[in-house]
Amino acid sequence: MSVLVVGMSHKSAPVAVLEQVARDSEGALKLIRDVFDIEHVVEATVLSTCNRIEVFAEVDRFHGSVEAISRLILSSSSDADDLLVPHLYVHYDDAAVSHLFHVASGLDSMVVGESQILGQAREALRVGQEAATVGPALNSLFQQALRVGKRAHAETDIDRAGPSLVASALEEASAHLGRSTGLRALVVGAGSMASLSVATLARNGAASIVVANRTPRKAERLAEQYAGRAVSLDAVPAELGGIDVLISCTGATGVVLDVDTLRAARASDPLVIIDLALPRDVAPEVGDEPGVKLINLEVLAADLDRNGERAEVAGVRTIVAEELSAFLSARRSASVTPTVVALRTMATGVVDAELERLSGRLPGLDDAARAEIEQAVRRVADKLLHQPTVRVKELANETGAVSYATALAELFALDPDAVEAVTRVDGV
16 A cells, blocks of 8 residues: 555646635545545545645555546546646655655745644544544554644744745735735635634734624634624625725635726725635736735745745754654554564464474373473574564665565465455554
8 A cells, every 4th residue: 555645736836727626625525535436545635725735545556546536636627637637746655755744844835834734734634534534544644744744843943934825915915005014904704714814914913804704603703803893795895995905715616806896896095905715716807906916826926936945944854854764664664564463473373283283292291391392482483583574674664676575475475364454453
């Protein structure tokens, strides 16, 4: 079994392509279940954020799984697959582990070092567990990735490299408006990104915060935490005339704000609109309106690429490399454990059978002699097996295509069912 990742992110595709394959929470859950139904997939979950969608799967066959998963990811798009396939990336086995560790530590984020990805990875694990599509392999992998991410933030200054997309967008908004405090803000949405937006606005000294959402109670709960005001989604046009900043981050599948709505509702004051949704909430043409600055994921990606990599990232890369080496070493050692256990079980069976045969041939043997013979035979078997089983675990960590566990099973003619039985019990 091996881990397979098939995905698309801000690094491999423009926003216009990403929004075609984006899923809301229900869509992500359906994708997980569809992937899990693929013949060669044993475990599955989906990591879906505002700038990536990735399928993580434990598979017993590479090629058939890649093709089937790719088709499912692209199934929500109306464009031909051959136009979208070049934007997909594939990571397999060790490379898949490395990719998730980089993602969880914030190294693969649009804003390098942002910590929100940890919560999103945790959510991907939770959803897969609740859907009963995550088993021991992905559970172990994601749990370790979460620990890597936590260590990165605890032991380095990676947070300084970029706290969030929201903070980066608000920095740009402040530059356009000429001030960073006293802003009148409207946040559309009430999910995790909206919560982060409201918290960042409050921390930066916003003069007023209005939260709009399709579900009024969610908007009320979020607004109450920061002394804000909640309105229904229908009230958004009426609020546009009295704000400086609009942040939209809903899970809608269509445009939330178009040019006509903006023209009919806004005053002549400068207005910054931050669109953090995927698919986009705000029609791109809105950015062409006089006095309006539109900051969306495309704009943020371009700005962040120009900023380059911060020095804090080096420490995180070192942590990821250490954790990756340790995890892969432990996984390779664990992979030979079922074979070693099956070998020792076989040896014990041979010893037991020979002792039974000896007992039949020498019925007059006294108990003390019988115990001494049994101890000697078992000690010989243990000594003969000790070095091969120690070496096979050491060799499993060396690079190369040789499967020493397979070689051991072949040399001793181990029953494949016995090895598989140990694998199922130990979850390795």
